[in-house]
Amino acid sequence: MLALSRKKNEAIIINNNIEITVLDIRGDQIKLGISAPKEVPIYRKEVYIQIQDENKNATDVAGIDALKKLL
Template sequence: MLALSRKKNEAIIINNNIQVTVLEIRGDQVKLGIAAPKEIPIYREEVYLQIQAENKRATDVANIDELNKLL
């Protein structure tokens, strides 16, 4: 993991087309702004993990359905 220090209104650039800017710092919270192409999905980690879990469940159910068809 790369760890960087940034101040309010400072940014980092990722892959030449994603800009992450520190918008606000309040106590232990940091508000970030992310500018990226529309085709790049951006999720909070907890939402991303929920999506991944749901996709795994859907795949597991599909695999069970395929097994049942074979039996």
């Protein structure tokens, strides 16, 4: 993991096309702005994990067995 220090209104660039800017800092909360191409999905980590779990559940063994019966 790369750890960087940034102040309000400072940014970092990732892969030449993603810019993350520190918009505001209040206590222990930081507001970030993210500029990226529309084809780049951006999720909060807890939402991303939930999506991954749902995808995993959709392809569980019971679902595969049901597909095998159809074939």
